[in-house]
Amino acid sequence: MKIFVFLPLLVLLGMFLPAGALASVSEGINRDSLIYCSERNISHMNPQRHPISSMASSISFAVYDRLLSIDPQTKATRSAVGTLERIYHNDTIYVFDIAKNISFHSNEFFTPSRKLNAEDVAFSFDRIINKDNPFYRPLEDFPYISHMDIVNNLISVKAVGPYKVEFKLKQPTNLLQSFLATDNSVILSKEYADTIIQKNLPKETIDHYAIGSGPYTQYNFLRGRYVKLKRFSDYHGHRPEIKNLILTNSYRANKLLYKMFTGECHIISNPTASQMSFLQKVPKDFNLIRKNTLNGTFIIYNTKKPYLSTGALRRTLSSMFSLEELNRSVFFDQGHYIVELFDEDPSSFLKIQNDSASASSDLALEKDVERELLKDADSRRLTYEKSDKFVNMFNEDIPDYAIPKKDLPEPGHDLFAHELSRQEYLEAYEKLKQQELEITIFQSNVISNTAHSKIAQFLKSNFEKKGLRARIKTYRTNQGQNRIKKGLFDLAIVNVYSDTESLIYQMISCKQNNRRRSSLSPNISYTGNYTGWCNDTVENMYEDLSYLDKNDPDAIRLQKYIMNILVNEMPVYPLIYNLNLFVAMEYVEGVEPTPYGGVSFINARIKHEGDKK
Amino acid sequence: MIEFLVKKLELFFITLFILTLILFWAHIRLGDVEINKIIPEYIHYAGNLVTFNFGNSTESGMPIIEEMKLFFPPTIELLLLSLAVSFCFGIFLGIVGGLNHHSVLDKCVYGFCLLGSSVPVYWSAQIFILLFCIYIKIFPTTGNISMLYDVPRYSGFMVIDVFIQGNNEIIIDMLKHLTLPLISLSLVPCATFARITRRATINLTQNYFIKAAYCRGESRFDIGIHHVLRNILPDIVQKLNIIICNLYSSCILVEVIFDWPGTGLWITQSINNSDGRIIETTTFVLGTSFLLLNITLDILSTLVINRTRLTHG
Structure with missing residues (x-):
């Protein structure tokens, strides 16, 4: 009878335990293969169909080429497959030369008979703008460009020679080259x-x-799970050392870390702040790769709601919590203030926030000085904008508070916000007190969104401490986005992943997007602007800004005006942006972060046992 | 018997009709359907569902049926293996416990039954991961095979495909990936089978034919196989549909926890991506398969009970 009891148990143990032990040996370092695990979903193999994300960027660098690229050091655009030949016709036509002898991959459906040429480049962008293209899709299906105004400005893209492609614009802009250098703009x-x-x-x-x-x-792709890639023998550039590359995704943050510990992933992207504090304690097993890329968290206010309709109301609400405390309690002091990206001193921004909070106290005397400065600025303001570089006449519209205190604002110069009077503050407070505010967050297992619920809890507790009522509403990503698009929210916490130029603009743009899907509500007015706040002066300033070089003093001044208007009106509240972080096993070398948050494996290698010693 | 079959078929079609109505309601909420065309739309919609014309995924635009072929076999594989493991071990433990009533062995079996039924699968699975993957590091945490291996797709069932390929290293890797999901999933049904079998065996051992078998000097193994197992099967078959339904719902959880590439993971991803078409399709397919399974098991148990009655009559 004992044999009868123990035999199946022995069989079970004999089957599984040696399997585990043996398999764990074979799981060791495979010198030819690398597994990259990201928190981002692999919905498509074409980065054009992704938002700007670590996964899209990694696919782009592994599988595709781009016309232009971004220099990692200077952040300026540079040639990739294409080289800018000339710009003419009042800066509205760009012609690029295409490199020769670039081979395409093949698969079970297709074997290329020719090399890459201008037709391919033209087709890649034509499918986005030309409704007659058989592969045309609504703009929403190209999430990375949905907030870029460049697409509405692009008239046509056509091949004007076997290796020459022409981009024709409606109006001159400096955004075309940065658009073409985006990791998602693949050929x-x-x-x-x-x-x-x-x-x-x-x-x-x-x-x-x-x-x-x-x-x-690509040789194996399972949507939503993984893509398996193998080295392309006819690649025109430097031959990568890694033969097999696997990109996979995991929805849950803890899963990525598990997989790192068990050797199922060699590189993981964007560990959470809490995991970072743990990973930093075991540095010898992992390499930490940091990249300063934009993934900003904002609060957007619904300015159509009567109790959030004025700048004073929104500023009063924003003053109910401390951004520094939020950084400490939610991001473990790992976050960086978004205002830093605009060369603003965070302490200046925090000061404005704190000043608003203390508006109820008597600070009138201190502010007299500022009023004087404002008076001075008011008398001088028109002298600055009379530049022939500006196409928009917004001089008369600039509010007083947008005028900086110095003649030519330098980077780092204080932001300038008009002081809320005690009465304004109390009125706003009373109005806010009557409402129960809804804090909308999106429920998603994507790691970058896991902080949202913590932020919401933080805001709720701070609001309640100040006597306001608040509740948190969590929606599934798409459902929540639809509600936000319809204006069914009070304040929402959103993540925006973009370059500096369009980071805030996309959330406050007045530009209408006429290529929305018909199934969506007709109430949608703005491309990515769900605040309901739209200011023509700011819009014109942004337009002028797009013609100017970033370092032009006029551009700096315009940027400053915009920031000042935003600080006073506060339709959006910039919180924190995270550094893009990658954690690689200590034996993985040469992994390079890409400008848009992914990783390039072109120089990646796995350290040999001998190298380690 | 024919009347019984007709009743069951009636029930099947009525439930199927209600299921398609619910799905159509969800469908028109997600899409644009004109109110005056609602009946033709429903007929068209239901017709497409029952003819397996599921259309394309909202998110990817690719045919859903093709994705279904990828995601259904791993679920069926895990379910069948789990059912087989829990059935064999549960019945074995139940018979051992029942034949050794009041002994230490019986108390151990009873303890396992209580523990197995009480521990939810989402908890035990996480504990197994922590213990065997993170601390002891003998099993992987995700998938049904290592990403580094490529297994040609013959049947879609990884166990079969791996054995057809015949590479020992890959077979071991597959077993390693299978172990924890299988144990996690089998724990509760195994305890349920053991509990049912143990109770049935205890009742059965009071009968004279068992006592006679002991008197004849038959071994406990022989008694267990030849007398007990045959007689407790009707009891088990009656409970089988409940066990399988619970197993399927647990399977979705296990798939999510272990990233097992089955329907559970597929549904979860589709919900995250708000891919309405896939959610509707999987609900229909799962609902229909549940219905068919329940009816088949009902018929089977009726047949078994009738046969038992006839035998004993």
Whole structure:
């Protein structure tokens, strides 16, 4: 009978335990393969169909080429597959030369018969803007450009020679090159697209079975789970050392760390702040790679709500919590203030916040000085904007508080906000007190969003301490976004991933986007602006800003005016941006962060045992 | 019997109709359907569902049926293996406990039954990960095979495909990936089977034919196999549909926890991406398969009970 009891148990142990032990040995370092685990979903193999994200950027660098790229040091655009040949016709036509002898990958449906040429470049962008293109999709299906105004400005993209492509714009802009250098602006194969039509394959094939010209070629893709890539033998550039590259995703933050410990991932992206404090304690096992990229968290206020309709109301509400305390309690002091990105001194921004908070106390005397300065600025303001570089006449519209205190504001110069009077503050406070505020957050397992619920809890507790009532409403990402688009929120916590130029602009832009899907509510007025706040002066300033060089004193001044208006009106409240972080096993070398938050594996290698010693 | 079958089929079609109505209601909430075309739309919609014309995914635009072929086999594989493991071990433990009533062994079995039924799968799975993956480091945490291996797709069932390929290293890796999800999933049904079997065995051992078998000098193994197992099967078959339904709901949790590439993970991803078409399709397919399974088991248990009655009559 004992044998009868123990035999199945022995069989079970014999089956599983040696399997585990043996397998753990074979799990060791595989010198030819690298597994990259990201928190971002792999919905498509075409980065055009992704928002700006670590996964899209990594796919872009592994599988595709881009016309231009961004210099990691200077952050300026530089040539990649294309070189800018000339700009003419009042800066509205750009012509690029395309590099020769660049081969495309092949797959089960397609074998290329020619090299990359201007037709391919033209097709890649034409499918975004030209409704007659068979592969055209609504703008919403290209999330990375949905907030970029450049697409509405782009008239056509066509091949004007075998290796020459022409971009025609409605109006001159300096955004075209940065748009082309975005990691998501990849070059697809026109010949592949033609083959898809010829073979009557689904049009989506082009976005799922990638044909690019990058260092790795796709050979296995399971949507939402992983993509397996192998080294492309005909790659035109430096040959990567890693033969097999696997990009996979995991929805849950703790899962990524587990997989790192068990050797199922060699590199993980964006660990949470709490995990970082743990990872920093074991530095010898992991390499920490940091990259200063934009992934900002904002509060957006619904200015259409009567109790949030004025700048005073919104500023009063913003003064109910301390940004420094938020950074400490939610981000473990790992976060960076978004205002830093605009060369603003965070302490100046925090001062404004704290000043608003203390508006109920008697500070009138201290502020007399500022009033004097404002008076001075008011008398001088028109002398600064009379520049022929500006196309918009917004001089008369600039509010007093937007005028900086110095003649030419320098980076780091204090932001300037008019002081809320005690009465204004009390009125705003009384109005806010009558309402129960709804703090909207999106429920998502994506790691960058996990801080949102903590932020919401933090805000709620701070509001309640000050006698306001608040409740947190959590929505699934798409459902929540639809509610926000319809204006069914009071304040929402959102994450924005973008370059500095369009980071705030996309949330306050007045520009209408006419290419929305018909299924969405017709109430949607603005591309990414859900605040309901729109200011023509700011809009014009942004437009002028797009023609100017970043370092132009006029551009700095305009930027300053915009910041001052925003600080006073506060339709959005910038919280924290996170550094893009990657954690690699200590034996993985040469992994380079990309400008838009992904990683490039072109120089990656796995350290040999001998190297370690 | 025919009347019984007709009743069951009636029930099947009525439930299927209600299911399609609920799904259509969800469908029109997500999409744009004109109110005066609602009946033709419903007929078209339900027709597409029952003919397995599920359309394309909202998010990817690719045919859902193709994705279904990728995600369903791993779930069925895990379910069947779990059912087999829990059935064998549960019945074995139940018979051992029942035949050794009041002994230490029986108390151990009873303790396992209580523990197994009380521990929720989402908790035990996490504990297993912590223990065996993080601390002891003998099992991986995710998937059904290491990402580094490529297994050609013959049947879609990883266990079969890996054995067809015949690479020992990959077989071991597959077993390693299978172990924790399988144990986590099998724990509760195994305890349930053991509890039912133990109780049935204890009742059965009071009968004279068991006592006679002891008197004849038959070993406990022989008694267990030849007398007890045959007689307790009707009791088990009656409970099988409940066990399988619970197993399926647990399976979705296990798949999510272990990133097992099955329908559970697929549904979760679709919910996260608000991919309405996939959610509707999986609800329909799962609902229909549940219905079919329940009806089949009902018929089976009726047949078994009738046969038992006839035998004993």
